[in-house]
Amino acid sequence: MRPFKILARSLLLVPLLALASAPAWSLSVNEKAGLQAAMQTYVDQQLVDGVFLYLDTKTGDTLKLHPVTAHPAMFTMGNRYVLCFDFRDDKGQPVNLDLYMARKGASYVVFHTEVNDHQMLQRFVDEGKAKTAE
Numbered sequence: 001m002r003p004f005k006i007l008a009r010s011l012l013l014v015p016l017l018a019l020a021s022a023p024a025w026s027l028s029v030n031e032k033a034g035l036q037a038a039m040q041t042y043v044d045q046q047l048v049d050g051v052f053l054y055l056d057t058k059t060g061d062t063l064k065l066h067p068v069t070a071h072p073a074m075f076t077m078g079n080r081y082v083l084c085f086d087f088r089d090d091k092g093q094p095v096n097l098d099l100y101m102a103r104k105g106a107s108y109v110v111f112h113t114e115v116n117d118h119q120m121l122q123r124f125v126d127e128g129k130a131k132t133a134e
Helices: 002-021 029-046 119-126
Strands: 051-055 062-077 080-088 094-104 107-115
Touching (some): 029 062, 029 080, 029 094, 029 107, 062 094, 062 119
Antiparallel strands (some): 051 062, 062 080, 080 094, 094 107
């Protein structure tokens, strides 16, 4: 009877261990607000004469992107985050930025930006590395 109790107690710990090691996918309202504020601050700090400059490494052209709006959707990648912001180019065409962010002290920083290319984020979602934040 004693080995059964030990096994039963051990099995009760398995779900707790899984939760402790699993990345958190849900964000509090404060975390979401902090991420949105940090993204907006980042975009504002990058503006030159009201536009976000982006170097197209394929053509060597500098694109002038005009901010439109931040998306409310957020993705988590363990303890990293992805937020999106809509821009328009000089021709009025939509351009989306995926901003990869990490916590830094009490705030957040952008450590990578993908311009008009959701392929990387979509791959991370498909592989289960990124999930929509709840």
